[in-house]
Amino acid sequence: MCGIVGYFDKTTANQTAVGERLLKMLEALACRGPDSAGVAMFGSHPPRYLVAQVKLGDGDNLAERAQLVTGLAKEFGGEQFSRADAYLRFIFKEVDNLKPFLSKIESVGHDVEVVSVGRRLEIVKEVGSPGRLEKAFHVSKFQGKYGIGHTRLSTESVVDLSHSQPFWGHGYADLAIVHNGHITNYHQLRRIYEQRGVRFYTENDSEIVATFLADKLRQGKDLEAALQSMIIELDGSFSCLAATDKAFGFVKDPFSFKPLLFAETDQFVAVATEEVALRGAIPGNYSAREAQAREVKVWQT
Amino acid sequence: MANIDAAGQSVREINQAIRQRIGRKEAVTVQNPGARHNLGVALLEAGEVRIAGSVGYYCGGLSDGASIEIEGSAGWGLAESMLSGTVRVHGSAGSGAAAALRGGTVVIHGDAAARLGVSLKGGTVLVGGNCGYMAGFMAQKGTLIVCGDAGEAFADSMYATECYVGGKVNNLGTDAVLAAMDPGDVVRLEETLATYLPPALRKTKPRAVDFKKVVSGRKLWNFDKRAWKIWQEAL
Numbered sequence: 001m002c003g004i005v006g007y008f009d010k011t012t013a014n015q016t017a018v019g020e021r022l023l024k025m026l027e028a029l030a031c032r033g034p035d036s037a038g039v040a041m042f043g044s045h046p047p048r049y050l051v052a053q054v055k056l057g058d059g060d061n062l063a064e065r066a067q068l069v070t071g072l073a074k075e076f077g078g079e080q081f082s083r084a085d086a087y088l089r090f091i092f093k094e095v096d097n098l099k100p101f102l103s104k105i106e107s108v109g110h111d112v113e114v115v116s117v118g119r120r121l122e123i124v125k126e127v128g129s130p131g132r133l134e135k136a137f138h139v140s141k142f143q144g145k146y147g148i149g150h151t152r153l154s155t156e157s158v159v160d161l162s163h164s165q166p167f168w169g170h171g172y173a174d175l176a177i178v179h180n181g182h183i184t185n186y187h188q189l190r191r192i193y194e195q196r197g198v199r200f201y202t203e204n205d206s207e208i209v210a211t212f213l214a215d216k217l218r219q220g221k222d223l224e225a226a227l228q229s230m231i232i233e234l235d236g237s238f239s240c241l242a243a244t245d246k247a248f249g250f251v252k253d254p255f256s257f258k259p260l261l262f263a264e265t266d267q268f269v270a271v272a273t274e275e276v277a278l279r280g281a282i283p284g285n286y287s288a289r290e291a292q293a294r295e296v297k298v299w300q301t
Numbered sequence: 302m303a304n305i306d307a308a309g310q311s312v313r314e315i316n317q318a319i320r321q322r323i324g325r326k327e328a329v330t331v332q333n334p335g336a337r338h339n340l341g342v343a344l345l346e347a348g349e350v351r352i353a354g355s356v357g358y359y360c361g362g363l364s365d366g367a368s369i370e371i372e373g374s375a376g377w378g379l380a381e382s383m384l385s386g387t388v389r390v391h392g393s394a395g396s397g398a399a400a401a402l403r404g405g406t407v408v409i410h411g412d413a414a415a416r417l418g419v420s421l422k423g424g425t426v427l428v429g430g431n432c433g434y435m436a437g438f439m440a441q442k443g444t445l446i447v448c449g450d451a452g453e454a455f456a457d458s459m460y461a462t463e464c465y466v467g468g469k470v471n472n473l474g475t476d477a478v479l480a481a482m483d484p485g486d487v488v489r490l491e492e493t494l495a496t497y498l499p500p501a502l503r504k505t506k507p508r509a510v511d512f513k514k515v516v517s518g519r520k521l522w523n524f525d526k527r528a529w530k531i532w533q534e535a536l
């Protein structure tokens with residue numbers, strides 16, 4: 001099961017209640033995935049700064065962890081620190097290479113994880129229902145242009161904060177994905193990436209989608225070409241939404257195993273596993289269509 | 302005309318209300334369907350049901366005689382295993398529409414997603430737009446009409462279903478072959494198109510005579526070890 005959603009505003013620069021839209025869509029799909037919920041939202045932040053969301057750990061020493069991470073983040077010009085649940089959010093000075101920042105922050109503990117970094121992207125996740133996600137992070141207050149969300153029914157890996165979606169393309173600023181399905185050549189691909197030194201944070205096969213797309217984008221492909229290469233190189237079932245600071249799009253596997261439909265008007269693009277999410281969140285007269293097998297669609301921001 | 306407001310009611314309550322009304326020979330309109338699943342499933346009497354919006358999965362499935370009109374789009378498994386009656390969708394339909402249909406007519410004005418009419422056992426399926434991957438797979442009887450383009454692996458491993466495609470057929474499934482349209486086919490096809498498509502929509506579709514007919518090549522009907530190559534490729 002699992003439910004995935006995406007919303008892209010075509011009219012305004014950055015001022016839509018994208019958080020509220022995503023939350024309502026997720027609530028309508030909550031029965032498809034009671035284990036966890038999460039969103040990746042694209043807003044605007046001060047120029048020449050990146051925004052980070054850091055998971056402080058799985059234990060009960062989060063206050064101490066927050067202090068340690070804050071101290072280290074200040075070395076990178078970190079400011080505007082705020083904590084919600086197990087997450088610490090802050091902005092820091094833009095860098096070309098994120099590696100030193102990531103290794104420094106994640107050196108605090110094996111369960112400390114930089115969940116997202118981006119000029120526009122912020123990811124938050126919570127174990128349990130979309131309602132719990134809202135309670136912890138006030139997602140509905142988020143103003144932005146577009147975003148994607150996920151509600152999870154775990155099938156093959158544990159239920160915890162790290163295994164929840166969306167996944168960040170770890171190390172690649174502003175790339176987020178949500179995936180419904182099962183990548184059957186996951187172990188094979190993971191070995192290849194691990195030999196190249198890529199660290200995996202979970203046992204969740206969906207994480208490989210983010211790793212894969214980050215790899216393709218680093219090679220210079222645009223999002224559309226990267227999503228197209230999923231059809232050739234990933235096996236199994238996938239209905240997948242991905243977004244960067246430049247584009248927003250989806251891909252469906254060659255067998256159309258998993259549902260995914262979308263509606264597009266002059267005002268918005270909305271994508272969801274089931275139409276009930278669209279009708280529950282977006283009033284008005286518009287039509288929706290199920291995506292076809294191998295279909296890739298991308299909208300530029 | 303009876304109005305049923307679906308908002309705030311469980312699907313069971315909505316379906317019970319529909320059954321009661323058509324049992325009394327009243328035409329029914331379901332307001333605010335909200336794309337919910339299992340609406341109008343297993344309606345076992347003739348009756349008119351109009352759904353003022355989109356429906357979720359399995360709408361009209363297992364029904365026997367009802368006439369259902371959906372003014373929005375439909376999710377997966379539309380009219381699955383329907384025995385008789387009519388289901389008409391103004392928008393598009395999700396995957397597995399009219400799967401294992403036994404009788405009656407399913408009309409989709411827009412596109413159909415993957416696995417349209419798989420294991421079709423009778424009846425007529427008419428799509429105004431395009432159909433997706435693997436339509437007609439292992440279809441046994443009945444008629445499958447697609448006014449637009451056919452998707453990948455069209456009519457794979459079929460038995461005796463007849464398919465008609467108004468647009469492109471670029472990728473036939475295993476053992477699917479193009480056949481000549483005979484005059485009787487053209488007459489029957491034109492009659493079906495004229496009966497089930499609204500006139501304005503009918504005008505935008507190809508002439509019956511320009512449709513391509515796709516049937517089973519019958520090579521998979523009986524196993525023949527000399528034809529092992531086709532069996533290797535069959536799904």
